Amino acid sequence: MRPKPVGATFALQRLLVLLRSNLTAMLLVLPAANYQPSDYLPILIQFGLALAFVAFAMIVSHLVGPKRNSTVKDASFECGIESVGNARTPISVKYFLTAIVFVLFDVEVIFMYPWAVNFRALGNDGFIAMILFMFFLLAGFAYIIKKGILRWNEA
């Protein structure tokens, strides 16, 4: 690796170069290896085994166990008192907000995988680009925290 000092002017100059270059082309520099599509075949064997085991467990336990049901017994469990209403109720919006934020952040993390694998090949340019990317990511992150997505004890 080139241990070059990253000064402010140097960084700006590099950034300009970077903006002109094609980032997608840079991210596609995969390390050469002789992997074949057929390497993925044993996954099917594994999937078949897993499926067979689960089917076996389900069918055998279905056939072996006793079956006796009544209205009271089939009611959903609520600590012994009579069940009230339906469980398909609206839930706290906090969970939904978490899910939305997860979708955004997970996409960002996926972007970082090809970058991380090619980190050495991309050199300083890639590092500076990702520092900028992380900066924007953290800015958005600070905003959602400020908006109170994690204030669970309030309504």
Added chain:
Amino acid sequence: MDFPPLAWQGLVVLVVFGVSLLIATYSTYAERVIAAFLQDRVGPDRAGPFGLLQPLADAVKLFTKEEFFPAGANRALFVFGPCLAMVTALMSSAVIPFGNVLQFGETAIHLQGIEINVGMLYVFGMVSLGVYGIMIGGWASNNKFSLLGAIRAASQNISYEIAMGLALIAVLMMSGTLSLREITFQQVSDAPFVWQDIFNWNVMKQPLGFIIFIVCAFAETNRTPFDLPECETELIGGYHTEYSSMKMGLYLFAEYINVFVASAVMSVLYFGGFNFPFQAELRNWLVSSQGLELVTAQNIITILGLVGLFAKIFSFIFFFMWVRWTLPRFRYDQLMRLGWTILIPLAIFNIMLTGGLITFGVIK
């Protein structure tokens, strides 16, 4: 008889599959024995010598229990939930490199079911699919406790997945590959200084990343102190409140298999996989002083490496159980705050630090 390579690989997949099921079964036994040890009790000791047949008795019990469907449950999804949880749990173990190559004449057996160049991504994808099993099962039960457990599980798993992925990125920056096998080989040292072997493990270069990863592994496998989806003091049984017989068993097994896979991944990523200290010296000694052939010596090293990797995995599984009986459960807002405001910024800082150290040539 001529055995094609794919058949050998299929055999290895079968063995890995059996071993992960066996380890999951005996994890239930180990959990009870360790709990008994930590709480100064006797633990299971009736079925067979030292209670070793207890898991078999449990399996028979689970198979013969009544299959229960609550009224108002969505029957198809109610069955599909545990099936999905178990299938995804069983799928991830085969990409883990349990050992190097065993060479018998012309045949070389890789002690790894599936060697693909995206191994780590594959494990990660399978583990994240596992949460759907819990979510579907909890929702389909039509029980308020199950629903609460299911949405807690979903919310918790996705929150900690981000921090886990970010912690992993720092390792990938150093390794430059997603293949677990290559990551293992990168943690070998040929330097003359013998203890270099241990200093070459990723945990020495990524201590912060490892701590983030192991905390997230606890949350991803729903283990204490993050077992809020099934905390029995608040939610009866959480998402599996209404489950019985083998459907319940599949959820329990899936959790233990996930613990096993998480332990194996941590051993491979951070603790050198099947490498162990002094392996080069031992091989040289076997060849020069004992007069063995290089192939035989290498086979012995491979088998010792396999044993070493399993020792690492079992230590991690023991750690998971040790923590369960040591730390109390988090409150839900504490859990979310830890995940979002501490682990994610720490992980991003770790990436920046690693990137800086690599760019300035501190880490090779």
